[in-house]
Amino acid sequence: MRGILIPLMGSLGGMSSLMAVWFGGRLVAVGTISLGDFVAFSAYLGMLIWPTVAMGWVINSFQRGRVAMVRLQEILDLPPETDEGGGDMSITELHGEIEIRNLTVSHIENGPPALHNLSLRIGAGETVALVGPVGSGKSTVAEILPRFLRVPDGTVFMDGHDINRIPLSVLRRHLGYAPQEAFLFSRSLRDNIAFGLENPAADEVERAAALSGLSRDLDGFPAGLETLVGEGGVTLSGGQRQRTALARALVRGPRILILDDSLSSVDSETEQQILDGLEQSTQRRTTLLISHRLTTASRADRVIVLDAGRAVEEGTPGSLLAQGGLFAEMCRRQEVEGSA
Numbered sequence: 001m002r003g004i005l006i007p008l009m010g011s012l013g014g015m016s017s018l019m020a021v022w023f024g025g026r027l028v029a030v031g032t033i034s035l036g037d038f039v040a041f042s043a044y045l046g047m048l049i050w051p052t053v054a055m056g057w058v059i060n061s062f063q064r065g066r067v068a069m070v071r072l073q074e075i076l077d078l079p080p081e082t083d084e085g086g087g088d089m090s091i092t093e094l095h096g097e098i099e100i101r102n103l104t105v106s107h108i109e110n111g112p113p114a115l116h117n118l119s120l121r122i123g124a125g126e127t128v129a130l131v132g133p134v135g136s137g138k139s140t141v142a143e144i145l146p147r148f149l150r151v152p153d154g155t156v157f158m159d160g161h162d163i164n165r166i167p168l169s170v171l172r173r174h175l176g177y178a179p180q181e182a183f184l185f186s187r188s189l190r191d192n193i194a195f196g197l198e199n200p201a202a203d204e205v206e207r208a209a210a211l212s213g214l215s216r217d218l219d220g221f222p223a224g225l226e227t228l229v230g231e232g233g234v235t236l237s238g239g240q241r242q243r244t245a246l247a248r249a250l251v252r253g254p255r256i257l258i259l260d261d262s263l264s265s266v267d268s269e270t271e272q273q274i275l276d277g278l279e280q281s282t283q284r285r286t287t288l289l290i291s292h293r294l295t296t297a298s299r300a301d302r303v304i305v306l307d308a309g310r311a312v313e314e315g316t317p318g319s320l321l322a323q324g325g326l327f328a329e330m331c332r333r334q335e336v337e338g339s340a
Contacts, residue, residue: 002060009056013049020045087167094166094174095159096124096255096286098145103155105140114140116309124159124255127279127287129300129317131327136306138290142260145288146177158256176254178262182245184233189214190225192233193247200251208251213266213274214243238265246274256286264292275299294331303327 024038099121106113115137122128130138143149144156147168156163163171184192193208194200209215209225217240221227233241242265249257257278263271271293278287279299289296297303298317305313305320305327313325320327 001063005056005060006053009053013052016045016049017042087170088161088165089167091161091166091170094170094255096122096174097157097159098122098256098286098288099157099160100141100144101155101157103144103151105144105149105151105155107140107149114309118306118309118311120304120311120314122286122288124286125284126302127289127300129289129291129297129303130306131291131294131297131303131330132306133330135308137309138306139260140309141306142177142179142258142288142290145256145258146172146175173252174255176249176252176257178242178246178249178257178259180242180261180264182241182248182262184229184231184236184241184244186229186231188223188226188228189221189244192229192244193225193251195248197251204251204253205247208247211250211274211277212243212247213270213277214240214247217243239267239270242266243274254285256288258288258290260290261292263296268293268295271296294327294334297327 020042024033024041027033028035028038101119103115103118104113105115118137118141130141132138140149144151145158145163147163151163153162153164158166158171185195189209190205193205205225206215209218218224229235229244233244236244242262246259246262249259249262263274266274272295275296289300291297300317303313303315303317303320304311305325307326313320313323313327315323317327321331322328
């Protein structure tokens with residue numbers, strides 16, 4: 001619409017001036033009007049060109065605003081994802097046991113399945129690494145547990161309860177999720193870490209920052225945890241943003257902690273130090289590690305290997321290396337890439 005209106009209005013102004021010169025010049029030549037009348041008419045015509053162009057801008061702005069409002073209204077009209085009406089309000093506590101039974105799910109309706117007939121079980125307090133090639137469905141599993149992605153009834157369970165029957169407020173209160181790319185607000189580091197908590201204690205925020213490895217960077221910030229960060233965390237490095245997101249997940253003291261490749265922008269040495277701290281604090285916490293760095297998997301009690309949405313291997317890191325399957329092949333490939 002803008003591509004049509006702006007050139008059209010400009011062309012009309014130029015054509016009107018051209019027609020005035022051509023037609024008015026002939027009238028002056030034959031004496032029908034005086035030269036002063038022609039100059040006055042041309043001046044008035046020039047004064048009308050700008051309002052005509054401005055009218056095109058106004059129409060264009062109106063069209064853009066109308067389209068934007070339609071898109072916004074589609075979002076505003078969506079019902080909130082509380083689902084408390086269908087939840088079992090007697091469920092108030094979760095201990096962290098996770099079970100997936102024959103789950104097939106896709107991100108779009110009638111689309112290709114992201115997970116195909118997947119079954120796995122994670123015991124309460126267990127640390128499990130989920131690895132596999134790109135597109136194998138690892139992040140889809142992470143999106144299912146906080147119910148970012150809906151699943152059929154009778155396929156995903158926590159502590160024996162169908163995940164669709166657990167009240168959403170209870171589920172997310174017991175779950176900490178650190179994605180690879182988390183959004184940070186234009187507030188202080190403390191506020192970003194405590195996001196979602198009503199009255200966070202100062203020592204809890206500081207402890208979460210220490211566990212995530214962020215505290216070692218605080219001396220370089222102008223005001224420590226009170227340092228303001230830009231929208232989206234633009235004033236922080238990629239690793240600092242990820243560690244802030246990890247601290248945000250840890251400050252809640254969750255029974256279930258999901259790390260979805262949340263240390264990919266951190267160097268290997270810092271990652272190992274963070275994992276050392278997490279091991280000491282996750283004795284009774286179920287932890288799901290999703291990472292492309294397979295050295296992270298060595299920290300897990302058990303490794304589940306996904307490929308094309310299916311669980312193809314499962315066992316301890318040592319046993320999977322001895323089998324010489326997909327996990328062993330991925331480890332060898334990373335060793336070659338690291339030495340190249």
